[in-house]
Amino acid sequence: MIDLIGAVALLLWGIRMVKTGVSRAFGARLRRWIAAATRNRLMAFGVGLAATMALQSSTATALMTASFAGSGFISSAMAQAIMLGANVGTSLVTRILAFDIHWLAPLMIAAGVVMFTFSEARPHKGIARAVLGLGLMLLSLHLLGQSTEPMRQSEVLRALMASLDAVPALAVVVAAVLPIASSSSLAIVLLVMSLAASGTVGPALGIALVLGANLGGAVPPVIATMGDGPLARRVTIGNLAVRLIGCVIVLPFADQAASALSGFALEPAQLVVDAHIGLNLLLAAIMLPLLGAVSWAMRRLLPEVPIQGGPGHLDQASLSNPAMALAGAVRETLRIGDNVTDMLQKNLEALRRNDTKLCADIAAMDDEVDRLHEQVKLYLSNLNRTDLDEDEAHRSAEIVSYAINLEHIGDIIEKNLHDLVVKKIRNQLTFSAPGAAEIEEVYAVTIANLRIAQSILVSGDAKLARRLVEAKVDIRYLEKRSADNHLNRLRDGQIESLQTSALHLDILRDLKRINAHIAAIAYPILKEAGVLSESRLLEIAKPAGRAS
Incomplete structure (x- = not known):
């Protein structure tokens, strides 16, 4: 049992490495291919099949497809066609892995390690990771065969399999739980294949277990999208419903299907794989013409509702x-500012506590900032088509400008500051006590400045605007003072400062950029009041006697 658990764990890890490696190497292309598969059902089916064979994970394909459907890029019917292709794709992967090519495992592991060690580009490292993962999967299948061989003599396992064979519905339920726990139906089908090869699982029971693995494999995407909107959940719940229909149709005829497949399959393991492929091909053949009905049922089950957190x-x-x-x-723009303030505070808290969970939702918050920013711009562009007086047109431009600056700040937090915090935590780095205090001071001043900018948007107060521009100057001095102090600590040889030098200076730089965007709200007000100079350059006196 220990050998079996270790082999299954190695298989799951190999699948994970292939999935992450392909995603890192070709993730952007895969997403574009999936998003483009909206012309017809057959094309969508083919893209889902190809993407899943590359990722070796129908769950990953389901989540990408659900995200596109949730954003409105693809229709529910096309998303379901992609999922039908994904289900066939994962069964074809099982067929490929079922061939006795375990001798390739050492070569692929060695090649993956060498490629990963000497590759510099991220795509090349992703390919190396995928090759290494494939090698680990082949090795795990060999270990699975070895670990299940002694099970032929296990009376306990025989009794368990006999009880499941007597109640096929129970076998389906048991097999459905395993993919939910492991997040991989592929691994469970390969395990059933190994048990069948050792003679532990009979043909009819093998088909029931395959049905359960297929059904359970559709549950993790449903769980992962529970917090998403109805458009995204229609994809995952519809896929679960399709697989459930397949179980209901095939399970009563498991014995007949086993007899039919026995005429083609030379080995028990091959029968399990053929049943896996046949089930998904049957579902695709039945459901592709009925995708309109499936989409209609999902729309009735999950009607669209106003998005919580959207423009109010x-x-x-x-x-x-x-x-x-x-x-x-x-x-609405003040709401954007409040979201950006929350992002800054979460980022600071994660930096302070070395806990990435505290800023795990920053990407989602930035997406919300982007959505609200686009809605505000669209709304005001529609307003500008009406007859506005000069003051109203000026106010509209002022709001749009502030919203744009807030969106830029959100991007800096999500793409720069968040990554710097994750890098600090991942590498277990620690700022020196003075350095940490200086960074927290700049964070605190930045958050205070953002709150002043929020007040200025409402009041248009020239005194607050002047105070904000002066605060921007203060930030510049704070950043320079902290950088100078940091360099002094480097000269003194402080270990913490040596290890965090790039992080310290990058965080200060990004906070300074954020304050430049914050201060932009004050410039139109100060310019209108006549207290803003066009340039910070000093006027140079002309030499005497020179013609003017």
Whole structure:
């Protein structure tokens, strides 16, 4: 049993390495291919099949497809066609791995290690990771065969299999639980294949276990998308419903199917694989013409509802009243600012506590900032088509400018500061006590400045605007002072400062950039008040006697 557990764990790890390696090497291309598969059902089916054979994970394909459907890039019917292809793809992967090519495992492991060691580019490292994962999968299958061989003599296992064979529905349930726990139906089908090869599992029971593995493999994507909108959940729940239909159709005829496949399969293990492929091909043949009905059922089950957290103050009816429309746009833009403030605070807390979970949702928050920013811009562009006086047009431009700057700040936090925090935690780095205090001070001033900018958007107060621009100067001095202190600590040979030098300076640089975006709200107000110079360059006196 210990050998069996270790072999299954190695198989799961190999599958994970292939999935992450292919995603890192070709992830962007795979996403484009999946997003482009909307012309017809057969094309969508083919893309789902190819993507899953590359990723060796129908779960990964399901999550990508659900994200596209949730964003409205592909229809529910096309998403279900992709999932039918994904189900066939994972069964074909099982067929390939079922060939006795375990002798390739050492070669692929060695090649993967060498490629990963000497590769510099991220795509090349991803390919090396996938090759190494394939080698580990082949090795694990060899170990699975060895570990299941002694099970032929196990009376306990025989009794267990006999009880499952007597109640096929129970076998389906037991086999469905295993992919939920392991997040891989492929691994469970390969395990059933090994048990069949050792004579522990009979043909009819093998088919029941394959049905359960297929059904359970559709559950992890459902769990992963529970917090998403109805468009995304229609994909995963629809895929689960399709697999459940397949179980209901095939299970009563498991004995007949086993007899039919026995005429083609030369070995018990081959019968299990053929049943896996046949089930998914049957489902594809039945469901592809019925995708319209499946989509209709999913729309009835999961109707669209207003997105929580979406724009709440952009009333289209108010566009005929510019004053009310501008007030609503201001309130929505303040929400964007509040989200950005939360992102900064979470990032600081994660930096302080060395806990990536505290900023795990920063990417989702940035997506929300992007959505609200686009909605505000679209709303005000519609408003600008109406007759606005000069003040209203100026106010509209001011709001859009501030929203754009907030969106830039969100990108800096999500793409730069968040990655710097993760790098610090992953490498177990620690700032020196003075360095940490300096960084936290700049964070605190930045958050305070953002709150001032929020007040300025509402009030348009020139005194607050002047205070914000002065605070930007203070940030510049804080950043320079901290950088100078950091260099002094480097000269003194402080270990913490030596290890975190790049992180320290990069965080200061990004916070300085954020403050530049924050201060932009003040410039139009100060310019209108006549207290903003066009340039910080000093006027140079002309030499005497020179012609003017």
